[in-house]
Amino acid sequence: MKINFVNLKREFNLLEQKLIKDFLEVGNTGQYVNGKNLYEFERKIAKFLGVKYCIGVSSWTDGAILIFKAFSLKKSDEVITPSNSFLASCGAIVAAGATPVLADVDETYNLSYENAINLISNKTKVIMPVHLYGTPCEDIFKLKSLCRKRKIILIEDAAQSIGARIKRKMTGAIGDVGIFSLHPLKNLGIYGDGGIVSTNNKNVYEKLLLLRNHGLKNRDTATCWGYNARLSDLNAKFASTKLNYLNNWNKKHRNIAKYYNDNLDQSIIKPKINPNSESVFHNYIIRVKKRDRLKKYLFKNGIETSIHYPIPIHKQKPFINMNKIKLKNVEKFSKEILSLPIYHTLKKKEINYVVRKINLFMKKNRND
Amino acid sequence: MIRYSNLYLENKIILNKILNQVKKSIKTSKFILKDDVSIFEKNICKYLKIKYCVGLNSGTDALLMSLSQLNLKKGSEIITTPLTYVATISAILHVGAKPVFVDVGEDFNIDVSQIEKKITKNTKCILPVHLFGRCCDMNKIDQLAKKYNLSVIEDSAQSFGSKIKGKFSGTFGDIGCFSLHPMKTLNVLGDGGFIVTNNKKYANKIRTLRDHGRLKKKDKSLYLHYGFNSRLDNIQAAIANIKLKNINYLIKRRIENAALYKKFLSKEKKIKISFLNNKFKYYDSYNSFVILSKNKKKIIHKLKNNNVEVLQNLTQCITLEKHLFSDKKIRMKNAENFYKNSIYLPINPFLKKKEIKFICNLIISSINE
Known part of the structure; x- marks a missing residue:
């Protein structure tokens, strides 16, 4: 018997007719970037997660970089995150110009409260636990109250944990911000790179909308210097269909x-x-x-x-x-x-x- | 209704071909940096006659990654044009450099005769933008770069297929940056971009930068340095490969449309037309076709009333935006004038001759009313 580590072909075969319909529908709109399919998906996933706002982005990494930029992190600002994770969680901190502080994990493979608290300094600006392997970080609520007390931003790396819950709350909907990946291998995967940022904070949401689209508030007017970090309509449509399952x-x-x-x-x-x-x-x-x-x-x-x-x-x-x-x-x-x-x-x-x-x-x- | 973009028509013809390609990619689980990306890169190298191409997530990322290769320090200056998409300027600022603006000339591109006096000991690079599908005077820019030992990064986002004496836009400088955004001449069904270069060092570095700093070898992968996630989707690369087969025809159609506009409008004294003057015999790929007129409002009003969709800049020149530049003294007369008077007419490959004639008649009648 041959058993592959991943087998996306089987999933495609299940959904083939629906996905082809999606493809033709988006293809025929002639609108492939910042179109209605993106906004529909954003509303749908926000409802699924139980948050006010979701923003589609070009990848988890870009979502994280944009979030760090939205919070204006500087070189001297420290971000505590576990070392047992994909390299991107740390790469994004560096790419955004801040300083990563790597933490140990406990038997759950996730960041524990004790691991985090030992690393807090007066430079700590963000704690970013990872819900690794799709398992919620057990101490997330303890970390949340710690962050609130110490005025630290809590960002959930939910790249692998879409749909996972702890005390009935969705991962990515607990901290100030959650960041998800839609990479093909994820539980909710698209056919290329993509990601989602979730938040209940209107300011963060509005800032991120600008940052992902060149700082533009409409087609022509830039209000700040931004990036290009958009989720394509085609992939948003695919994700929307798959979300039903x-x-x-x-x-x-x-x-x-x-x-x-x-x-x-x-x-x-x-x-x-x-x-x-x-x-x-x-x-x-x-x-x-x-x-x-x-x-x-x-x-x-x-x-x-x-x-x-x-x-x-x-x-x-x-x-x-x-x-x-x-x-x-x-x-x-x-x-x-x-x-x-x-x-x-x-x-x-x-x-x-x-x-x-x-x-x-x-x-x-x-x-x- | 005459639409500004007929992208849905361009795609409709090949949608089934694209669909088969997408199905193939999905069934073989080829999504991230698989063979369609490397085939695309090879196709581009062959088409543009250049050694290396690296597929990226967007034209903006292409600029960011190219500029990040220049060892810039705080205070490093990059000479560019104020008349460009905002991403050109934000890329310069994001890598920590300072944009130094040189006003545009007749053809809406950087006025090369004004560059030399803006060069200082801090100048590191010239960043020409080949706007609307017309190449900048790369001969002169090359001379200046050699004389002052400057890098040249080309923003070729709007000029895929444009040439000077057979040499393609993006292949003159150290690195050429391209976008595959749906509104571009060569486009995909989402965001995408790429860089081209003859410099192996730059190509290798950007190739690992786009993938978290990872160098993939046959049996293992190594993380060489910090990186980003800026990969051209494999599916989008496959779509670009299909579109590349037809690109010469699509460019030819744009050129034919431009010739019709010129024929119908060139006698009108009250409007200025894109690239009417082509004394150097540039090969323009016409990503946009722009006219300038003091009667802009009247013309647009007339066109809109007759169901012709046109675009216009809804802002002033970016150098005048006080919330973006605190330095109030930047005055760019020609660029500012452009923002006031320009109208972008439909130029897409699926526009018909009678539609162009209709548009031109409306323009002529509106300025003579």
Whole structure:
């Protein structure tokens, strides 16, 4: 059996007729940028998230850069964010001209209150927890009250967590701002790069509308110096169609995760999800000491896996000035974590096969 | 109704071809920097006769990334035109440099005879904008750049396919910046852009900058430096590849339309026409066709009443915007005049001869009323 780590073709086959209709509809409008399909999607996703405003942007990274610019962050301003994340979360901070401060994570793979509070200085302007792997950051409400007390901006990196809830609140709708990715591999994915910024703050919303479109308040009049960071109408339309299915798809992710939880070998460390939280399992992460051997073994047996992320951000070459800091958990986890295939079109017998192969490997290597 | 843009017609003809391409991309899960992007880059290199092309998210990003290659310091000056889209100026400011403006000449492009006196010890770069599909005098700009050791970054967003003596816009300077926005001559169904250069170092750096600083090799990828996310969507690249096949025809149609306007309007003394004067035999690709007239209001009124859609600048010259520039002394006579008197007439490839004639008759009658 061959099981790919991702399989977007299956999803497309499910929706083919609808997406073709969308394509022709947008194609025939002749309006591909800043058109009505973008605004319709923005209203729809805002309602879904339970926030006042959503702004479509060209990518998570561009959304983050624009947000940091909207809050006028300077070089001396520090942004606390976990090191166990995709490099872009830190790259955006640097690109916007601010200074990242990288934090360790706890057993949930997310930023904990303790990790964050130890790093706060009088330069801290933003705390940006990541709802990594689609699992809500457990301490998000504690971080929220901390931020309020210390007058720090709370930005949620919700790139991987669209539809995930904690205490019935959507991730991305809790802090001052939430930033989502619509990259093809995300639970709500489009066919190119894209992202969404969510907020209840009218000032931030209005500033962002300007910044993403050259600072223009209409076709001709610039009110500030902006950028080009727009979500195309075509992709907004696709996202809008797919949004109708998202809750159902996320539920399927949770069912697959539950099957993995219940059936994978006892010695494997599985995701720890707070009972108050509803993860969307963008990735399903296990932790094993013999990670590299297991990965090879699975690959030989036709099962693709991945690692999110093999090199912590603070160990990456561009962040050379941070290479010396020690983040115990992030460094330890990066050697043990493995991401298993998880997508809503994954078949029962495929999940079963993955479990069987992993358990067989664990049994064989029990005494190593 | 005569529409300013007939993009839906341009796309309607090829929509099924595009749809098949989109389906193919989706079925093979090719979305981010896959082979359609590299094929597009190769196609562009071949078309523009240049060594390297890097597909990006927009023309604005193309400018930002190109300017970021110049080792600019605070106080570095970049010479450019005030008559351009706002993104040209914002890109200069975003990389921390100072725009120094030189007024435009007859053809709405930077007046090359006025550049030299604006060059100081802080000048790092000349940024000519080939507006409306007409190349700037690159011969003169090249001479100045050599004499004062300056970089040249071309804003070719509006001039895909324009040439001087067979050499394409975007291939004269160190880097050429292009947009694929729907209103451009070569366009896609959303935002997109690219840079072209003969400099391998610049090409490689921008190639990694667009993808979070990542260098992808066969079996692994390395993060070399800080980066951005500014990737040309694979699907949009596939669409551009389809459109490129037809681009010579589309440009030819624009040129034919411009010739008709010139034929019908050139005798009118009260209006000034785009590029009527072509003493250097430039090859203009006519992304826009502009006329200038003191009777602008009257003309626009008449055209609107007869269901002809035209565009106009609704603002004053950007250098006069006090909230953007605190320096009140910047006066750009020709550019300011342009903002007051210009009308953008339809020039799209699907415009018919009788429509142009109709438009011209309306213009002539309105100024003689």
